[in-house]
Amino acid sequence: MRNGDRPVSADQGGRFRSGRGRGLLGVVRERRFEQLVRDHQHAVRAYARSMASTPANADDAVQETFLRAWRYLDSFRGDGSSEGWLIRICRRCVIDVETRERRSADASAAAAAEAVWHAAEGPDERGETMALVAGLPPDQREVV
Secondary structure, eight states, rough: OOTTTTEEEEEESOOOEEOTTTTTTHHHHHHHHHHHHHHHHHHHHHHHHSSSSSHHHHHHHHHHHHHHHTTTTTGOOOOOOHHHHHHHHHHHHHHHHHHHHHHHHHHHHHHHHHHHHHHHHHHHHHHHHHHHTTOHHHHHHOOO
């Protein structure tokens, strides 16, 4: 049965409702996912916290892990443990979050260096600044 362009499905009580992807299979999928989260959220969070540089990055990675798990839930065949599958996803998410954070920090540092460079009013002051920077140890020069 169809209701306009939306499929009509029966919920578990036998009532019909319209909605895309919310048929019996959608309900089963949602319950399967909810159980997956309940069973493994603590292990995934513990893993992320042990790997991420900050608690905020760990939380972002956990959130992204479960978003990806939802997206690819149907691709999990059950050959291995679901916790292992989630931990593998989480590992990749931590790497992605940390990489984004590092790129953002690098861009901020570059913008700050550019601002300092342009803040100098004349060529003499820029030359002075460059001379001072040149006198810094290599690891500190890299930051500037």
